[in-house]
Amino acid sequence: MSTRSDRNPHRHNWLLVAGVVALALFPVLFIRGEYGGADGQGTEAIEKLQPSYKPWFEPVVELPSGEIESLMFATQAALGAGVIGFVIGLYRGRTLAEERKEPPAP
């Protein structure tokens, strides 16, 4: 069943990945900035708009350092990517096994 129409999306897929990489690289290469988080800036904006405002609740965990924080974010991404790879891999194996079992109708 690997007809041309089946292979086409895979070529598209490389273009999609290239587009994602380009979109992430462009700002870093061509635009100067601190590249802090938008929510940090949001918090600063609140402090400017209403200097008297005090956050009334603290985060339930306090991550000891930026390294630990990036570890947690990496863990979150890794867990998700692992599940995606597992599911798509399972689906792909199933599709290939079915194709081998019953050759496509002429």
Added chain:
Amino acid sequence: MAMHIAEGFLPFPWAAFWWLVSLPFLLVGLRSLARITREHPELKLLLALAGAFTFVLSALKIPSVTGSCSHPTGTGLGAILFGPSVMTVLGGIVLLFQALLLAHGGLTTLGANMVSMAVVGPLVAWWIFGALLPTGRTRLAVFAAAALADLATYVVTAAQLALAFPAANGGFGASLAKFGAIYAVTQVPLAITEGLLTVLVWNWLQAYGKPELKTLQLIQQES
């Protein structure tokens, strides 16, 4: 840090208000999730995929043209596949995970963050996908649905903050412009990124997940 409303950074009445707004959607989502897993247990893997996609995308803090960073949401894919209310639950789980373990977002602001990322975002994806599907350009519909859901999430975040913190000069409008510049403008290239990645997974599902898409009655409209 990245983009949800930080812990404690909404005054109590607003925090409570957004919690109340999010609850009915959460309940509908739980019922919908229970029905899907009961009637079509074979779709559980695809549900896991939709949840995992949000998990990955909301962990990726990506640089943007504004010189700051934000992350996509990943809620569009699941909303297209399973409907918006299911993503209220899955998106809520991601937000809870981040609030509890990553000190990102917060418990008091979880209601507000759920409304933006797990209610409005998925609803926008669902509407856009439904509106564009009749054109027959499925991939374009997927791209636009995911990208606009992502963008809508941060427009809502900006509006929530502007409502809670109207400027002394110019009120809600001035604050909205300010928060919109921080959140929504930063999000534009990220929304495109989310659209591209959602089409990538969609292509894989078209190639290998036909039985599931058939079950979801989406395959007929395939381009």
